[in-house]
Amino acid sequence: MKKFYLILIVFSFAFGLMACQTEEGTPGITDTEIIIGNTAATSGVFAGVGVPFNLAMQVVFDDYNATHEGRDIVFKHYDDGFDGAQGLAYTKKLVEEDNVFALVGHFGTNTVNATMDYLLETGVPMVYGVTGVNTLFYENQPGNNILSVQPIYRTEGRMMVARALHESIFGATGDAKLGATDNIVVLYSDDDAGQSIKLGITDEVASAGIADRVTYLPFSASTASAVASVALALDPEVFLFSANQAPATAMATALRIAESDVPVLSSYVNGATVFTPAMLDATTPLPYEVYANAWVDISEAGAPAPTTAQVGGDGTLVGWAFPDFAYLANFTAEYWDSFVFDMNSSDRTDGDTAANALWGNAYAIAGYIAAKTFVTLLDRVDLDTVTWESFIAAAEESPVSLPMAGTVDWADGNRTGLSMLALNRLVYAPTTSFSKIIGLEAIETVRAK
Secondary structure, three states: OOOOOOOOOOOOOOOOOOOOOOOOOOEEEEOOOOEEEEEEOOOOHHHHHHHHHHHHHHHHHHHHHHHHOOOOEEEEEEEEOOOOOHHHHHHHHHHHOEEEEOOEEEOOOHHHHHHHHHHHOOOEEEEEEEOOOHHHHHHOOOOOOEEEOOHHHHHHHHHHHHHHHHOEOOOOOOOOOOOOOOOEEEEOOOOOOOHHHHHHHHHHHHHHHHHHHHHEEEOOOOHHHHHHHHEEEEEEEOEEEEHHHHHHHHHHHHHHOOOOOOOEOOOOOOHHHHHHHHOOOOOOOOOOOOEEEEOEEEEEEOOOOOOHHHHOOOOOOOOOOOOOOOHHHOOHHHHHHHHHHHEEEEHHHHHOOOOHHHHHHHHHHHHHHHHHHOOOOOOOOOOOOOOOOHHHHHHHHEEEEOOOOOOOHHHHHHHHOOOEEEEEEEEOOOOOOOEEEEEEEOOOHHHHO
């Protein structure tokens, strides 16, 4: 019997902010409009990410325009094909020709890396980078125009170590803490993602004073089998996966073939799509436990199924063939009342993709959060006098509570992304998916356990 599941997708020098009010006014703020934009891959291989992400942002902006008096948000977009050079060219066009007030949903590792120097030079506000790369990571830099939301690899690496040291998820019954002398092996892919997560791991290892218990082993997809054997010979009590996508699947497979029973702690980017290919077959569980962080939290055990009023639109859901919503229990009311209601009530389309068909799409959830973050910040400023500098100062004033996620805090110039994460465990029934075992928690809470 079909049941609904989501795979959650699952960023020292002074900054010269150039957006002080001029005779012409602040870029992107006219008498009638707030002009913003992004470049994102909306064709080709990555269209399945970029199209839902942008559509969900448009839904939020439509709602803002309908419910706020005065200026409307105008969203400009260019398709960069997930190419960094194209992304830089279009980013310059948005800033220098379209005169956007801000970049919202700055999309993808390639474009973020290619444009970061330019963004810092111009000072244009960037709200939500759609990647976890460490290029987005800054600490103690008030006025920094990079307003990251999505967890950055370095931040998550810190959380992975905190989980390993302080959570009661180990032992024969999965309710014990790691022993004070137990070995930890970090398996890191020798690429940008692996090195980025590893940097956060080394931060936390040094802070906790446990370097003598931790071994770092680099690997690639082609060397995973050999490295797995070396890793198991070190007698670890936990593996930290500092890797994603293909390398992570290769290592997960190698550990399964080696019949490892050592638990694995992994990144939020490694959903079931990374670990299910490592299974012997669709019904045989891996011989080891798998845990992964999550930054979006929409599950709630025991929560009732939604009502037709909660899902919005005409009370039906695209692709849902059952006569009622009984099998859609165990998701939060916030998920139904905000994201699903708004998406299902929209008539927005992009080519063959309709917003109301994206009520269960993880990338659309991310776009929705990005746009909600931006409009929350808009409500903090006076649009008649706002500058880039005052907008960023308003962002630093107090934390922003995110829908279906935690709280992001840019105070004191910290641009480390979300550090409030949930913890999921890979389960195999009724289908293979990650199931929440610990709700959203700040890293300080985990460290104190």
